[in-house]
Amino acid sequence: MKFKRIRKFKVWSTFFFFWPFIIALNYRIWLMAAILGGIIIVCFLYHLADEKHFYLIDRVLAWLLILENLYLCYLGKFLVPYFSLALLFAFIAIFLQQYLERKGNYNIYHGFWHIFAVLITICSLLAYINY
Numbered sequence: 001m002k003f004k005r006i007r008k009f010k011v012w013s014t015f016f017f018f019w020p021f022i023i024a025l026n027y028r029i030w031l032m033a034a035i036l037g038g039i040i041i042v043c044f045l046y047h048l049a050d051e052k053h054f055y056l057i058d059r060v061l062a063w064l065l066i067l068e069n070l071y072l073c074y075l076g077k078f079l080v081p082y083f084s085l086a087l088l089f090a091f092i093a094i095f096l097q098q099y100l101e102r103k104g105n106y107n108i109y110h111g112f113w114h115i116f117a118v119l120i121t122i123c124s125l126l127a128y129i130n131y
Contacts (some may be wrong), residue, residue, distance in 0.1 A: 009111030076127030086123035
């Protein structure tokens with residue numbers, strides 16, 4: 001792996017997942033913290049290797065994060081405005097991933113995908129914490 005790859009936005013944007021990781025640890029939401037810890041490590045390595053390694057575990061962790069976000073929103077009784085914001089961010093993230101990433105400049109748009117995934121996760125945590 002070449003060190004210059006770390007300069008790619010899709011690589012270093014994975015570190016934004018530290019914010020919800022810290023929130024989950026602070027509120028002792030252990031499953032979310034474990035999923036996020038795995039995402040920080042695996043996603044960073046996956047993108048650093050230009051998507052040549054860790055594909056399956058990256059996908060599994062992404063789906064676990066989606067399910068855990070939904071579960072926390074459910075436990076938080078879909079508390080407004082957090083759930084509404086999570087939905088808005090989810091629609092933007094899906095648009096980024098399904099439309100813009102496929103049009104080109106994967107490095108940039110996938111980095112923004114990470115940021116919106118972080119925002120969704122923070123909103124899900126806040127819905128749960130504030131219920």
